[in-house]
Amino acid sequence: MQSSPVYSSFTALALKIAGLIMILYYLLDCIITAIPYNPLQITWQVGFTTLLVERGLTPMVGIALLFAGYRLDNPGAASMADQKPAIQDLRFWALLLSTLLGLIFLLLVPFHFNNIRLQSDGALKQINSRASQAVSRIDAQRPQIEAQLKDPRGVAQLKQQIEKLDQAIESGQIPPEQLPQAKANRQLLDSITKDPTKAINQQVEEAKNKILAEKxxxxxxxxxxxxxxxxxxxxxxxxxxxxxxLIGWTGLRSLLSSSAGRSKV
Structure with a gap:
């Protein structure tokens, strides 16, 4: 059972329009997403490259639909070329775009690898810098804490904190889930009053180890x-x-060879 020529013509037109829209949609999407245009920023380059690749299949499907529409419109054609020159054929420009995209995606492979390496190196430098600053702040605060603990008023304040903490633990004012932490704080304050230097050094080392582990x-x-x-x-x-x-090269070769062969006839 043969399909109606009207439906075949409509289907071919629909495929051509769908293919063309998918190609234009991809190009417009890339242009709009590139705004604001900051090609010198690695973050922008990585984001734009990711967009190009993640949506890179869209124009390929569009090209396939476009050629399917042309094929359905001319089912008896022996080649891709018709009576008009190749440069006036929409398929020629689609194949040229395919070749250009193939070159772009090929160049994006080393380009993206290098950008990710630079971005990762920059992030690691920031991590090391923040960790070093945190350790420096801890070392800078140590003399101040030691001076406060040597002051009789500082020792008196610590003893008052211990007494208040003991009262809170004994009276049940502290929730059960917070009780282990409260007892740990009680032991810490007690160790500071007995041997301030040793307790401070221990806390400083624990803080440094925590920072390094997080780093x-x-x-x-x-x-x-x-x-x-x-x-x-x-x-x-x-x-x-x-x-x-492959699509662009083989298609252009077939289209141009068909056009050249027809011009000799």
Missing amino acids: LEVEKRTKTEALKSQSRIGLNSLLLAIGYG
């Missing part, structure tokens, strides 16, 4: 995210480059 955790997470971005965007960009390159 290592953030560094590990940053490196993992960088590796994931390099692998995902890099490999996807390479696949898109291969796909667009």
Whole structure:
């Protein structure tokens, strides 16, 4: 059972329009998303590259729909070329765009790898800088704390805090879930009053170890995210480059050879 020529013509037109809209949608989306235009910022470059790759399949589908529409419109055609020159054929520009996109996605692979490396290095430097500043603040506060503890008034205040804490624990004013922390604070205050220097050194070292542990955790997470971005965007960009390159190169060669052969007739 053959389909009606009217429906075939309408289907071909719908495929052409859908394909063209998908191509234009991708191009306009990239242009609008690039605003504000800051090509010298690594963050902008990484974000724009990610957008190009993540939505890079859209124009490929559009090109496929466009060619399907042309094929359905001319089912008996032996080649892609018709009576008009190739440069006036919409398929020629679609294939040219495919070739250009293939080149762009191929160049994006090393470009994105390098940008992620630079971004990761910058983030690691900031992490190390913040950790060093935190450790420096702790070291700077140590003499002040020691001076306060050597002052009789500071010792008296500590003893008052211990007495208030003991009263709160004995009277049940502290909730059960906060009781272990309260007892730990009680022991800390008691150790400070007995041997201030040793207690302060211990607390300083614990604070430094906590900062270093957090720094290592953030560094590990940053490196993992960088590796994931390099692998995902890099490999996807390479696949898109291969796909667009094959479509564009083989299509242009077929279209131009058909046009050249027809011109000799």
